Amino acid sequence: MNTSEPLYVRVVASTETVLVRLAGELDLDSAPLVDRAVGACLGAGVRRVTVDLAAVTFCDSHGLMALERSGRIAAACGVTFQLSGVHRRLRRILSLYRDGSLPGVDVPSFARPEAGSCR
Template sequence: MSPDVPDLTVRIEKEQGPDAGPRVLVVAAGDIDHLHAAVLETAVEHEVARATGPLDLVVDLGAVPYCDSCGMQVLLAAARRVAATGGSFGLRGVHGQVSRTLRLTGLDRVLGSG
């Protein structure tokens, strides 16, 4: 965990997707660990529940310095939930420890980190 990073916060933004449809951007800031992973999970579940068709969802991790196995599990579950809508899932702003962990576990290929 990063001692100078506050609890995880998540905000939802809407933007234009690559296929002229809407994209949901989930912007996370702070550590995604066993104490805070549920915050991200709840936000993603809410957006999946609101979807009336295929969901284009991107999680922005640019302000996330740390993500443990609980956080990785939330990201993987989010990708599966979005795929079940027939939509697409991706990551944005992946860097540092989070990037290394995704790469070492092979989740970078599964989750489309970028």
């Protein structure tokens, strides 16, 4: 029985920029939604994909891997991939995950650990 809150995905596109707004829980069950949403945005002149995480209430390692995967795929397509709306709880998780860096993902600097930090 799955008791997690569903993840809602809304895509707002313009000529060269796409905003993917996520709301709810980003976990094992919902991570494929991120893969599909970002994958569908690539191509047709898109230069930047921004994933808005402001309304994400939970993110586990599968959610982080989905963001990393999407960033790598976007980078391979020559598309800038960035995160926005990263709240404090998620910033902390990002700072612990792979030393605060997601390959292919432009993580806001406030989500990265400070130099010399042992957190």
